[in-house]
Amino acid sequence: MYKLRPLLDGLMLTLKRFFSKPITMRYPEEKWDFPDRFRGRMVLLKNSAGATLCVACGLCEKICPCSCISVSPETGSDGKRKMARYQLDLTRCCFCGLCVEACPVGAICLGTGYEMASADKKDLMLAESILLEGSVQSEGNDG
């Protein structure tokens, strides 16, 4: 009898699991919920008016350890500095998040995108239009 005990224990567990919710996710039909601090693809943030927060100060570009960011400024209609171009090279990005730390206006954050595989390398050169896509509106811009 004592020899059957482990077997019954195992069957018991199996039986328990049989009635519990399955944990296997049917990816890619189903997607994860992300923890807050998930380090996914970069996102540029917009203000409540829908304009980008980035002022093209170039600090992210400077601090980036793998030199994957290039940003160029222009003069806006009000004479102030404004972002003209922003490019992020995903083939080089190491998702260290230093750009987020360096940004003085909180214009960039690590997003939740992780499906970055592509057949064409050009797709991995993200322009500002892609980086701003679906970006969340930042509440309280203190820059």
Next chain:
Amino acid sequence: MAMIKLKINNREVEVKKGSTILTAAKKAGAFIPTLCHDERLTPYGACRLCMVAERKKPAKLIPACFTPAREGMDIITENPEIIKSVKKQLQLILINHPLDCPVCDKAGECVLQDLVIRYGITAAPYKLEVRHKRVDRESSLIERDMNRCILCGRCVRICAELQGRHEIDFINRGIKTIIGTDGERPLDCDFCGQCISTCPVGALTDNTFKNTTRVWKLAKQEAVCSQCGMACSVDLNIQNGKIRRVTAPVSDHGNIGNLCARGRFGWRAYEKSARATQPQINTDGQRKDVSWPDALSYCAEKLAYVSKKYGPESIAVLSSDCLTTEEALSYRAFLRSELGIEKIGSQTAAGYRQVLSGLLETHGASCKIGSLADLKASDIVIVAGGGAAEFHPVLKTLLNSFIRKEERELIVISPWPDFCWEKATLPIYVNPEYYDKFLLEFCQSLEGKSADGSCDISQFGVPAATFAKLVSLIHSGREITLLVVPQLFGGSAALVRLTSILHHFVKTVIPLGASVNSRGAVTRAEFFTARKAEASNDSGNENVLQKIKNGNIKALYLLGDDPLEYSANPQEIEILFSKLELIIHQSPYLTRSAKFAHAVLPSAVLPEKTGSIIDMWGEEHIIKAALLPPPGVKTDADILFQLQNLWKNNSAVVKNVPANEIISSALLPPARLQYDRKQFPFMMTAVPSIYGDGIISRQSPEMQKLKGSLKIVMNADDCEKAGIADDASVHICTPYGEAKGIAKLSVQVRPGNILVENIPGNAEGLRLISEQVSAVPANIRLAGGES
């Protein structure tokens, strides 16, 4: 000079008597924070950051930038008291300084930013409601954001002390103090940008640089400014092969970081958009783009043909003196040995060459052509002619520092109130109508030929007492430097004569009005020879045009020069050009002559070349290519190299062309124009513009915008009589032609005189003048109205 010894942080240094503690500390390698100090300016002591203490009294702080060093001082630059004081001072400055570094173009080279980081200022204990101040974005080229200003006064002082312009000053009192212009109008100044260069924070910004990049992305490349003969050292700030801005280096080799508007803001003339980038040839009235080998073989063939058919005398070469000395030498060698051409003229630097050739002719190799050091060391500077500082704007800073020392005299003889004239200790205004006559009279009185010279002087508008003082100063035996300023369109013979006579009385002579390598082209490459045999009267180059008129010249090789944009009566030259068999237009730019050229060869600008140049002070600069020429552009040296190769292959082909006799279809000499003096009540003088009249300045969009159209400067009373308001559109007519321009009122200009700026490059304006006389009678009327 007496030296004193003192100790800085236990290190002994020796400095000149009268130096400040800051200078001594710099020599000792000790760091002292400063915000309001600029080596170019007199000490001011506004920011109170440079506090140091004597070892015996560590709590008594003294400002280092303002306190003269004493013999035996024992200075410490850092103790707890000093650091506390500096930190407190920085915190006080930060009350009124916005932390907008991310959008400020100064970030990265901001002195305040560096100091805040160095002293670890993290807290801002003092709070104050920040007053919003005005941002001046209307001024062209310079943006002034008074919110960022820390009121160190450097811009105010550099504008007054070095530039002598006094455009900006402190306005209001106390907390409301700002730096501004009178009535808060936009800037209307020389746009030298000296204020930008000295601003320790981002209150003053270069508009051509603003919001284009960040300073840490720039690589500084040493170069030489090619806008005038001063050849100031510049740093081209380059990012990815593109100039972003131009700054002036401050180094121990005499560079003091001064630049003018052309040098600082005129760099867009080097950009591809302003340039010619495709060789072209014109066959049967059709201009078409061709490859380099095709264009060059066309040139070689045609040159050989003209040379064989009409002889070597039939080819003329005009250079704008922007070639390096090495290039100039190779061109000289090629033109002399292969084509038999002895002289290479210049239209742009015609006045300079005329004066220099006059000197070389009369005094030979022993003539005393001076250097910058001579100017600085002399007691008296005589400026003969108007527009010295307009030809070479950085001269303003030199002359302002020159006259600041005691017992120095600046004598200016000018037919119009230019910058130097206003600053002179002995300004001599000569009525432009009699300017040449005055110079000749002056020559005679110096030679002692006319005993009654002083009696006649008053008819030129010169008081006898002033003239007597001038003569006595010349004979005073003090060290004199003579700056000779030629007329904008070629020097007058009288000026050349005066120069060679004054040569006996002065220590050095420095002719002005040079292009960047004029002195190298003349002294090193011998673009014109001053050998007695040939020097007859052939050193100028009006003769080139005269020879075309006479039909002696059949081919014209333009090395960057353009007579159509820089000589009187361009329509006539256009007609002459259409008669020529060959015009080669080798220039970085498609200037007006390109339209008439049979071949257009785009060449490189100076920052794209390697070689050496000699500036008008006689100093040699070694230059390295800082930029790559745009595709399709070759340096002048490359062009010559390939041309020479083709020449060797080609010369055999044309050997059997029979030599024709020279056809002389003598054109009429310029008729003495008959005119009624009543019809032309004014005297017009063509004057140089501070924003540059050279070939490069004319191609810079920034400078063009500042210059605008033809500027007609008149006496305010004359304007009132004629009912002309400031900025009114007016017509000016002379016996030679008529042109449209903008009237500018001035109280400095004498009644009856008119000054016209921006003539070079302006086809209408060039019609007004004559190269024979310095001043032209003129009349003026409102556009679309009666006089």
